[in-house]
Amino acid sequence: MERFCESVLRVRYVETDQMGIAHHANYLSWYEIGRTDLCREAGFSYRAIEEKGYLLVVTQVNSRYRKPFLYDDQVVVQTSIGQIASRSILFRYRLFDSSRKVVHADGETSHLWLDSGTRRPVTAPAELTAAFERFRRDGGDSESP
Amino acid sequence: MERFCESVLRVRYVETDQMGIAHHANYLSWYEIGRTDLCREAGFSYRAIEEKGYLLVVTQVNSRYRKPFLYDDQVVVQTSIGQIASRSILFRYRLFDSSRKVVHADGETSHLWLDSGTRRPVTAPAELTAAFERFRRDGGDSESP
Amino acid sequence: MERFCESVLRVRYVETDQMGIAHHANYLSWYEIGRTDLCREAGFSYRAIEEKGYLLVVTQVNSRYRKPFLYDDQVVVQTSIGQIASRSILFRYRLFDSSRKVVHADGETSHLWLDSGTRRPVTAPAELTAAFERFRRDGGDSESP
Amino acid sequence: MERFCESVLRVRYVETDQMGIAHHANYLSWYEIGRTDLCREAGFSYRAIEEKGYLLVVTQVNSRYRKPFLYDDQVVVQTSIGQIASRSILFRYRLFDSSRKVVHADGETSHLWLDSGTRRPVTAPAELTAAFERFRRDGGDSESP
Numbered sequence: 095m096e097r098f099c100e101s102v103l104r105v106r107y108v109e110t111d112q113m114g115i116a117h118h119a120n121y122l123s124w125y126e127i128g129r130t131d132l133c134r135e136a137g138f139s140y141r142a143i144e145e146k147g148y149l150l151v152v153t154q155v156n157s158r159y160r161k162p163f164l165y166d167d168q169v170v171v172q173t174s175i176g177q178i179a180s181r182s183i184l185f186r187y188r189l190f191d192s193s194r195k196v197v198h199a200d201g202e203t204s205h206l207w208l209d210s211g212t213r214r215p216v217t218a219p220a221e222l223t224a225a226f227e228r229f230r231r232d233g234g235d236s237e238s239p
Numbered sequence: 240m241e242r243f244c245e246s247v248l249r250v251r252y253v254e255t256d257q258m259g260i261a262h263h264a265n266y267l268s269w270y271e272i273g274r275t276d277l278c279r280e281a282g283f284s285y286r287a288i289e290e291k292g293y294l295l296v297v298t299q300v301n302s303r304y305r306k307p308f309l310y311d312d313q314v315v316v317q318t319s320i321g322q323i324a325s326r327s328i329l330f331r332y333r334l335f336d337s338s339r340k341v342v343h344a345d346g347e348t349s350h351l352w353l354d355s356g357t358r359r360p361v362t363a364p365a366e367l368t369a370a371f372e373r374f375r376r377d378g379g380d381s382e383s384p
Numbered sequence: 385m386e387r388f389c390e391s392v393l394r395v396r397y398v399e400t401d402q403m404g405i406a407h408h409a410n411y412l413s414w415y416e417i418g419r420t421d422l423c424r425e426a427g428f429s430y431r432a433i434e435e436k437g438y439l440l441v442v443t444q445v446n447s448r449y450r451k452p453f454l455y456d457d458q459v460v461v462q463t464s465i466g467q468i469a470s471r472s473i474l475f476r477y478r479l480f481d482s483s484r485k486v487v488h489a490d491g492e493t494s495h496l497w498l499d500s501g502t503r504r505p506v507t508a509p510a511e512l513t514a515a516f517e518r519f520r521r522d523g524g525d526s527e528s529p
Numbered sequence: 530m531e532r533f534c535e536s537v538l539r540v541r542y543v544e545t546d547q548m549g550i551a552h553h554a555n556y557l558s559w560y561e562i563g564r565t566d567l568c569r570e571a572g573f574s575y576r577a578i579e580e581k582g583y584l585l586v587v588t589q590v591n592s593r594y595r596k597p598f599l600y601d602d603q604v605v606v607q608t609s610i611g612q613i614a615s616r617s618i619l620f621r622y623r624l625f626d627s628s629r630k631v632v633h634a635d636g637e638t639s640h641l642w643l644d645s646g647t648r649r650p651v652t653a654p655a656e657l658t659a660a661f662e663r664f665r666r667d668g669g670d671s672e673s674p
Contacts, residue, residue, distance in 0.1 A: 112289075113294055113296070119264050122264035122267065126264075149258055151304070152263040154301075154302065154303050155300065155301070155304075156302075159299065159300075162296075
């Protein structure tokens with residue numbers, strides 16, 4: 095069973111559309127919250143990663159929408175690491191309601207490591223790759239999730 | 240060569256993020272503008288489609304990011320129809336800069352037809368399917384692409 | 385000293401702009417989270433209010449920006465009720481950092497009660513007005529905060 | 530009669546909320562489009578202003594909502610300059626439907642000039658102040674609108 099980091103949020107009013115459901119573009123922001131929380135749990139806030147001079151840019155997004163979320167619904171984001179390469183990384187996401195039994199959506203995002211000065215692809219810093227591998231293996235530096 | 244509908248927009252300041260580029264979630268809104276314009280060009284505004292009692296919900300999004308857009312850049316969205324089934328439809332998108340030579344991103348969205356009252360899948364209304372097929376074949380009711 | 389409801393959130397990456405700060409339009413969504421939480425604390429979720437057949441539309445927003453928020457900053461929203469009239473209500477907001485000592489922004493929003501069927505102004509339901517007055521007087525049905 | 534710059538846009542689906550109208554936070558993005566277009570019409574794109582090393586940060590927003598906009602409605606933004614001081618500037622906005630007769634909303638935004646390096650308030654560059662004063666007096670460098 096894959097290790098994941100869990101984030102919980104509520105659907106904001108501004109995130110609904112005239113269908114009366116959360117607009118699908120917001121799921122990408124929720125995935126982003128998921129991987130931000132995973133980074134933090136793995137020992138490095140994404141803010142610290144950028145301060146070290148790296149950017150983790152999005153190169154691909156896939157998202158499948160199974161069951162809508164309504165305004166004020168709780169959204170449980172479970173984020174895991176799919177693949178770690180020297181210059182890229184893939185995150186996976188599953189969105190549940192608060193029962194954690196019904197998958198409302200799932201997706202993946204692919205990312206490339208850039209040097210924030212040159213904006214050119216670089217090898218991921220070794221300490222980050224190690225932290226992500228440790229997270230995937232045994233759930234991060236902390237005991238939780 | 241596939242027929243497409245072209246939309247032109249500019250990157251808004253609010254759409255940028257602290258990397259100094261347009262945030263990837265906004266591309267989904269731009270794709271949405273593309274298919275809205277395609278519907279209009281095919282003879283039915285999406286607003287009219289909803290007023291007839293149908294919803295065209297998103298079931299899947301794939302998006303590939305090749306080259307970032309910057310604030311105030313012109314974005315040229317070329318939208319085409321990938322597949323038309325009785326209950327679903329797939330749109331394809333390519334995003335260019337104003338030269339129309341460099342692809343910055345491309346993607347697809349899959350959609351399901353729902354009855355807006357019951358929120359259950361339905362067969363697409365025949366006149367809409369016919370309009371979309373006509374668009375794909377010869378570029379819509381109008382002369383222009 | 386005015387009673388308030390407190391909400392805590394983090395600045396999302398998608399909420400930053402190329403100045404490297406949270407874009408000012410997002411503060412309106414944060415104010416919205418504040419008044420949603422206040423409604424819940426006063427005993428009626430805003431979702432339940434709409435289900436009863438009422439809409440609380442925004443008629444005016446004022447917002448003053450004193451100190452920017454950065455990506456991943458904690459934002460503490462303190463929301464209070466400014467004025468309760470038969471057909472309208474005014475909420476006040478103050479945004480702090482996690483120390484709760486430095487005001488980053490403050491604002492007010494004015495709202496009108498509508499019947500969700502007719503979309504016409506109506507007198508606020510008595511039970512809601514009573515709940516808001518109770519909140520303002522003694523902090524809601526619950527003991528906290 | 531005050532000189533204004535006119536921008537025309539359409540309400541995007543993602544901008545609607547479950548009330549079936551454009552969410553009020555989006556008006557701030559539309560005001561931003563208005564002042565961006567005004568800058569361009571006055572002879573300096575806002576992008577060029579930032580490239581010269583200046584930031585024009587928002588210090589206050591007031592917005593009054595009179596009549597909602599619906600999905601796919603045309604929004605006509607008329608932007609004018611309210612006040613020009615050495616370190617600050619105020620823009621005014623009126624939002625019309627396509628008839629240009631019915632005001633749906635109006636507002637003001639106050640801004641402070643910052644040095645983008647130090648992030649400290651500075652005197653506005655003389656050429657920009659001159660361009661804005663010329664715009665206010667006789668409608669910008671160009672003959673239009």
